[in-house]
Amino acid sequence: MADRRKGDEYIVAPEEKELYKQNGYVHLKGVLSEEEIDDLEKEFMAFIRREVQVDGRDFCDMSADYSKPIENFSIINIMLPSRYKPSLKNNIYERRAASISKQLLGHDLTFDYDQLLAKPPNKPDAIFHWHQDLAYWPVTKDTRTASFWLAIDNSTLENGCLHFVPGSHLEPDLRDHGSLHGNRDNSHTLSSTLSEKDIPKPAELSRGDVTVHHERILHGSGGNYSNSSWRRAWVIAFRSQETVKEERQRGFTHSHNDPLEVLNAVGKQS
Numbered sequence: 297m298a299d300r301r302k303g304d305e306y307i308v309a310p311e312e313k314e315l316y317k318q319n320g321y322v323h324l325k326g327v328l329s330e331e332e333i334d335d336l337e338k339e340f341m342a343f344i345r346r347e348v349q350v351d352g353r354d355f356c357d358m359s360a361d362y363s364k365p366i367e368n369f370s371i372i373n374i375m376l377p378s379r380y381k382p383s384l385k386n387n388i389y390e391r392r393a394a395s396i397s398k399q400l401l402g403h404d405l406t407f408d409y410d411q412l413l414a415k416p417p418n419k420p421d422a423i424f425h426w427h428q429d430l431a432y433w434p435v436t437k438d439t440r441t442a443s444f445w446l447a448i449d450n451s452t453l454e455n456g457c458l459h460f461v462p463g464s465h466l467e468p469d470l471r472d473h474g475s476l477h478g479n480r481d482n483s484h485t486l487s488s489t490l491s492e493k494d495i496p497k498p499a500e501l502s503r504g505d506v507t508v509h510h511e512r513i514l515h516g517s518g519g520n521y522s523n524s525s526w527r528r529a530w531v532i533a534f535r536s537q538e539t540v541k542e543e544r545q546r547g548f549t550h551s552h553n554d555p556l557e558v559l560n561a562v563g564k565q566s
């Protein structure tokens with residue numbers, strides 16, 4: 297595996313590029329070394345222990361509404377860790393992800409946002425509902441996205457690994473999504489449903505592996521049934537420079553504290 301990592305680069309094979317195109321996601325092994333993951337894990341846990349200040353709804357539970365007490369969270373979701381801890385900017389994961397995003401989608405791709413997601417053990421209700429990422433974002437002219445999902449723990453069926461519906465990114469229209477808890481002021485979470493034809497595939501990952509997924513692929517994950525294992529993931533999304541600029545002009549930063557009128561305008565063209 298080490299030969300695919302070359303400093304800040306990670307070499308993507310031609311067949312992996314093809315898988316991203318055809319299936320809407322690709323599993324890349326060993327993007328981070330054990331040592332590199334150890335460092336990231338320490339940073340991750342400082343957020344979980346609330347040693348880094350995160351404002352308001354940027355520390356939330358994606359499986360519940362905003363009234364749930366923090367100590368009972370089932371999917372701990374921390375938005376924009378590198379905004380709250382600027383020394384995380386341009387870390388080794390971000391640099392390798394930048395290299396991969398350029399190989400998959402082109403040189404104009406740039407960092408858009410990052411996010412930490414953790415399911416503690418024994419959380420069968422840690423369900424991340426089916427969705428397409430683009431349903432969460434304003435629709436811009438150029439929607440190209442490489443969304444990275446880095447496994448901090450081995451991610452398994454038991455502890456609630458991601459599932460993707462291969463090929464769903466090729467559908468011309470986004471699926472219908474509804475607010476899981478009535479409206480965006482109760483919770484950030486949107487939810488869609490599978491049709492009979494959808495065949496989700498689990499993405500079981502080893503610590504240090506990533507999946508990279510397309511903005512239109514239908515995906516979600518189940519609860520954590522393990523009584524010992526966390527399921528922690530570090531997400532970074534790369535989008536085109538033009539799109540990131542347009543998002544910011546519209547006041548959309550991926551913070552869950554963005555104004556409600558901005559959040560309610562998602563799925564609409566400017």
Ligand SMILES: O=C(O)CCC(=O)C(=O)O
Pocket residue numbers: 413424429443444445457458515516517529531
């Ligand atoms: O971690 C999960 O279960 C869901 C993550 C997700 O939806 C994403 O990274 O786009």
